[in-house]
Amino acid sequence: MCHAQVPFARGGAELLAENLVTELRERNHEAELVTVPFKWYPANTVVTQSLVWRLLDLDEVQGRRVDLVIATKFPSYVVRHPNKVVWLVHQFRQAYDLDRTELGEYGEEVFDRASRRAVHRLDRTTLSEARRLFAISENVATRLDQSLGLKAEVLRPPPQSLDYRCEEYGDFVLSVGRLDRAKRVDLLLEAAAADGDLRVVIAGEGPDRDRLEELAAKHRLDGRVTFTGRLDDDALADHYARCLAVFYAPVDEDLGFVPYEAFLAEKPVVTTRDAGGPLEVVVDQRTGLVCEPTPDAVAQALAWLRSHPDEARAQGQAGRTEAARLTWDATVDRLLGT
């Protein structure tokens, strides 16, 4: 199981890789997680770092053949193997849809432009080598098709294993995830500023935490907003069990595990029209609410759920039915082609 590692950062992609190794082992396969650190800046070093994967020899280990390699996110799929399956979490989006946005990495110099093209060439070649190509969501598959013309089968990963349960539809909205700008937690804080009755718990760590705490202080949200930091599994399951709803509205997210986790705790999810992957599972008025990406719209959506607890429960329960369909048995079968 090949996975590009960003040291000290941990998110859904890391969980996916670790969970898959665990699930493979539980099914009596010998599985090992192979990681290589990846730093994506300066952008002109990306190709060199990717090449590290190409120089690895995973055909055999200690004289024993490695039957299958499963690679996930860029640049782990650059690895060579006669039986390579790619379960694409995401491409190096700075070279694609994030180029020339504030999240982009490449400048306008000839070298930068060509470095970006080199990533495309690398992707086209090494993804085409895969015996099977899966994507974790429609969103990821569509981006791949539109950027490189490569078709991927959609294989949504099951969420992490937690003690999911629903104890109540409490008085707070939960936000779970890494705290960086793309996750757009500030939208929730602005919504709390617009609605004096909204209580929020923000679970997670990340480089945006200081800015978010300053924003909360600026709006005098003390007492209504709690930053818990990273929660352990039990604490996270407990928060899911007690919250009213879950807010999850990153910008054009690949997939996001959070909606499925919320659903397994029978909680509706509030997201936005530009959230990308979450829109594949959050259906407006059926498993949650989909609103415009503005503080007022988010505040209104959450207020509606507060005042309609029966509908909140019904949406959460509908979500649970959807989430329960994703099983590791089916996932492993498709990845292994059995």
Place this chain on the structure above:
Amino acid sequence: MRVAYYSPLPPERSGIADYSAHLLPALEQRIDVKVARRRSRRPPRGCDVALYHLGNNPGAHEWIVEAFRRSPGVVVLHDVVLHHLVAGMTIARAKPEGYLDAMQRESGIVGRLLAHGVVDGLLQPLWEDRAADFPLTMWVVEPATGIIVHSHYAERCLRKLGFQRPVWVIPMPAWPVDVTASRTQAADLVIGCFGHMNTAKRLPQLLDAFARLHARRPGARLVLGGSPSPGIDLPGLVSACNLDDAVVRHDYLDEDSLWQQIADADVLVNLRSPTMGETSGMVVRALSLGKPLVVSDVGWFSELPNEVAVKVPVDERETEMLDRALEKLAADEQYRERMGKAAVAWARSEHDLDRTADLYVAVLEESVGLPQVEHAVLRDVAGAAAELGVDPDSSELTDVGARLREVGLGQERSTNS
């Protein structure tokens, strides 16, 4: 990125001039393009790369070849056989030595001897019927840092000729058009054939097949639109088939009239043999207007999807197969409609102008910068190796170069858009 752009442009009358006039605005939205003035000897200043459009017409392209030789760059090759261009630049300019060199470059001593025969008037000019056997393309394009072509057929031809630097395939862009049929002829079925009327258009075969169709369907009409080549007796060919009342000829059509004639036709026929590896602007126009096509099963034409074009072999069955194809199209209106819809969809996806312009930008960015990126990667790896005392020429570092080539980033890369 700043690009020097060499191409014939309107009012010059050439398909490549029309092509550039169509492409340039879309390119200029994406990158800084400096169009080189015709016959200018110096390249525009401060450009990162030069793009040279080359075709077979010496009058339109000779100055571009000269500029390209002074400062090689990326070539857009519109014809993979450049014999006419070379002959025009050499023999027609009283520089036979150039022609001898080109033929020797192509076919060794035999080629040189043949060239002598042509120059001395002892042999029939090779460009008349054997250009495809002696394309002379490499003599022109060898210094190119990379070549853009419009079909995979042309790409294969270049590889066969021995070109080893990058080759990119970028389809010809379709024109945005808004023309609707306003047919004035009283005809059950109108078949159109447009473009320069030369021997490669297979006119005797077309007229023969149409005569058979017309015998069964007297209401059918054939429209021939385009100037005939010298030596082609079009009226004589038509009369010989007793088709004077069923064939409508337009020796010249301006652009608006051409579009209208295509719009008014039910079916377009565009036969071709021999092919010089060219893409047909007429076919792309017909696709844009959703017209069912009948083409020869050669070169770029073979790459058209079966849903949009009936492909006729160039062999002893040609006339018979053409007759069958026309009969089927005449008899089945729904079949024509299905093909027409597929043609529009194909033109929108494959021949979309924005897609074409994006591909050009990708090629230009790659052609200028990828060697730098490759060099930087090898420098990084060699630097790390040197810290460990590994010789830069060691087999370990050779392996790194091999891996780079494996992922499409080595110097000998073969490329596709």
